[in-house]
Amino acid sequence: xxxxxxxxxxxRLRAAIxxxxxxxxxxxxxxxxxxxxxxxxxxxxxPVVPPWPEFLAGCLRYRKSLxxxxxxxVRPVGDYESEGAQELQRRKQSQQQTVGKKS
Numbered sequence: 001x002x003x004x005x006x007x008x009x010x011x012r013l014r015a016a017i018x019x020x021x022x023x024x025x026x027x028x029x030x031x032x033x034x035x036x037x038x039x040x041x042x043x044x045x046x047p048v049v050p051p052w053p054e055f056l057a058g059c060l061r062y063r064k065s066l067x068x069x070x071x072x073x074v075r076p077v078g079d080y081e082s083e084g085a086q087e088l089q090r091r092k093q094s095q096q097q098t099v100g101k102k103s
Contacts, residue, residue: 013038022092025076029059 016038031047
């Protein structure tokens, strides 16, 4: 790769890492094939999904760990599509626009 190609690749990877890092709400729970697609090896790994009880137990452990790590964080109230969640989406979009300018 040329120097310019390497720079472009770094920008592309950084943008993807930032997008994943800045995920919040239910975006944290999704399969991310677009992120895996950035790797040079081309595979389409399907996630191994445990049965519902174990799956939900894992979700609860993850959420509990967030409460323990960030006890003072603001939490949206109500349905995910509530006003609080919409505000979080607006903040995320604003951050992404700011990050896009830094690349």
